[in-house]
Amino acid sequence: MNKLRVLIVDDEVGVLNSLTRTLRNYQKPLEVISESDPRNALNQIKTETIDILITDQRMPLMSGLLLIHEAKKLKPDLQMILKSGYTDFDVVVDAINDGHITGFIMKPWLQREIDLIMTRAIASKQERDFIKFVTKQHMLSLEDWKVVVQRLEEDEQSHDERTVRALSLLIQPKDAELYQHSVRIGELAMHLGNQFSLSKTDLRRLEIGALLHDLGKVAIRDHIHYKSGKLNEEEFTQMKKHPLYGAEILEALGMDPKIVEIVKHHHEHVCGDGYPDGLKGDDISLLTKLSPFLMHMTP
Numbered sequence: 001m002n003k004l005r006v007l008i009v010d011d012e013v014g015v016l017n018s019l020t021r022t023l024r025n026y027q028k029p030l031e032v033i034s035e036s037d038p039r040n041a042l043n044q045i046k047t048e049t050i051d052i053l054i055t056d057q058r059m060p061l062m063s064g065l066l067l068i069h070e071a072k073k074l075k076p077d078l079q080m081i082l083k084s085g086y087t088d089f090d091v092v093v094d095a096i097n098d099g100h101i102t103g104f105i106m107k108p109w110l111q112r113e114i115d116l117i118m119t120r121a122i123a124s125k126q127e128r129d130f131i132k133f134v135t136k137q138h139m140l141s142l143e144d145w146k147v148v149v150q151r152l153e154e155d156e157q158s159h160d161e162r163t164v165r166a167l168s169l170l171i172q173p174k175d176a177e178l179y180q181h182s183v184r185i186g187e188l189a190m191h192l193g194n195q196f197s198l199s200k201t202d203l204r205r206l207e208i209g210a211l212l213h214d215l216g217k218v219a220i221r222d223h224i225h226y227k228s229g230k231l232n233e234e235e236f237t238q239m240k241k242h243p244l245y246g247a248e249i250l251e252a253l254g255m256d257p258k259i260v261e262i263v264k265h266h267h268e269h270v271c272g273d274g275y276p277d278g279l280k281g282d283d284i285s286l287l288t289k290l291s292p293f294l295m296h297m298t299p
Contacts, residue, residue, distance in 0.1 A: 003031045004122060005048075009041045009055040009067060010034075010083070019054070019083075022114050028122070038062040045071050050078060052121050054105070057084035057091060065091065068100055077128050079121045081105060103187055112200060116190055164208050167215055167249070178214055185291075186211035192290060202258075206287050209262025213291060216246030216263070240275045243267055258287060266291045 006023060010016050016034040023032050033050075035041040038061055044050060053071055057064035068080045082095055083105040095101045102124050103117045171179045189207040198206065217225060220242055224235045231239060247264035265279060265288045272280030 003029050004051040004125070005031045005033065006052045006054065007041060007044060007050045008032065008034045009036075009038050009053070009059070009064075011036050011056065011059045011061070015056070019109075019114075022109070022111060023118070025111060026115060026118050030118075038067045041067065042070055042074070045078065046074050050075065051125055052079040052081065052102075052118075054081040054083060057082055065095060065100070068095070072100065077125075079125050081117060081121060083107065083109075101187075104191070106191065113190070113194070116203070120187075164211065167212055167253075171212075171215060171218060178217065182211050182214055185213070189290075196286070196290070198287075202287060205256060205258050205262070206290060208256075209259045209266070209287065210291055212246065212250070212259070213263055213266045214242065214246070215249060216242035216244065219245040219249075240267070244276050258285070261285060262288050262291050 008016055008019055008023075010019070013036060016036065020032050020034055023030055033044070035044065038055070038059055041053075041055070045053065053068070055064040055067050059067075064082050064084070068082065071078055071080065080101045081103050082091075082101045084091065084107070095104070102121045105114065105117060168179070168182065171182060186207050189210040190203060193203040193206045220239060224231065224238055227235065243264050243266060247260050250260045250263055262285075265274075265277065265284060268274035268277065268279045268284050268288065270281055270284060270289065272278055
């Protein structure tokens with residue numbers, strides 16, 4: 001596998017050097033390029049092969065978001081990561097909701113956060129490359145599950161990682177907007193989990209559960225799923241079964257029970273008026289309680 005090229009942009013040389021050292025400790029070798037002038041960075045993006053862009057938000061010559069917008073025009077498939085402080089969190093959330101960035105780095109960062117962000121960015125790039133391949137070959141459909149899994153097995157990933165990616169790809173042909181919505185929720189999960197000091201394992205469970213929370217909608221009949229008007233009582237009853245369908249799919253694949261729980265109960269409410277089981281209060285796990293909060297943070 002060729003080294004991925006990562007371009008870091010920050011007007012502070014000390015920050016560039018620090019992040020470069022952090023990236024060199026990543027589990028896979030990366031070619032890291034640093035640039036203090038965003039205008040030069042745009043020229044590099046235009047003329048060179050760059051796979052991932054990491055940019056600071058607050059720079060005197062050009063904001064990180066503006067750099068990302070301009071870079072997107074040059075290379076639409078470029079993976080974008082925004083780096084900022086807590087005071088810019090609203091900017092970051094908007095950027096994620098608008099689909100402009102793959103992830104974000106909050107200062108000060110930890111090695112494990114960088115590792116997770118880079119792993120997600122690399123997976124996103126591989127996914128985009130894969131979607132191009134299967135779209136060109138007219139293979140992206142539910143019937144082509146075996147083709148999806150076979151292609152994913154070529155990547156240097158664990159079985160669970162391949163399964164998660166394959167399942168997320170199943171959502172896209174059903175509803176592209178739903179897929180993007182799920183991806184954005186997954187993006188926010190890691191930061192929210194960090195605020196609650198979740199373990200690395202629970203952080204990953206929350207991220208996967210958030211990404212796959214609406215997986216069961218692939219089993220909902222099209223005339224209900226795509227209906228533009230309000231669902232009638234019978235249709236809504238059917239729609240409310242999607243958490244159960246999603247949980248059944250994950251259970252059949254031997255997925256972590258806590259991830260299954262997030263998917264099954266993401267429409268439960270602490271007051272007890274949610275579905276499918278009408279759970280309330282402490283009957284709902286912390287990870288499951290966090291997933292509706294993530295959904296309300298994104299359109």
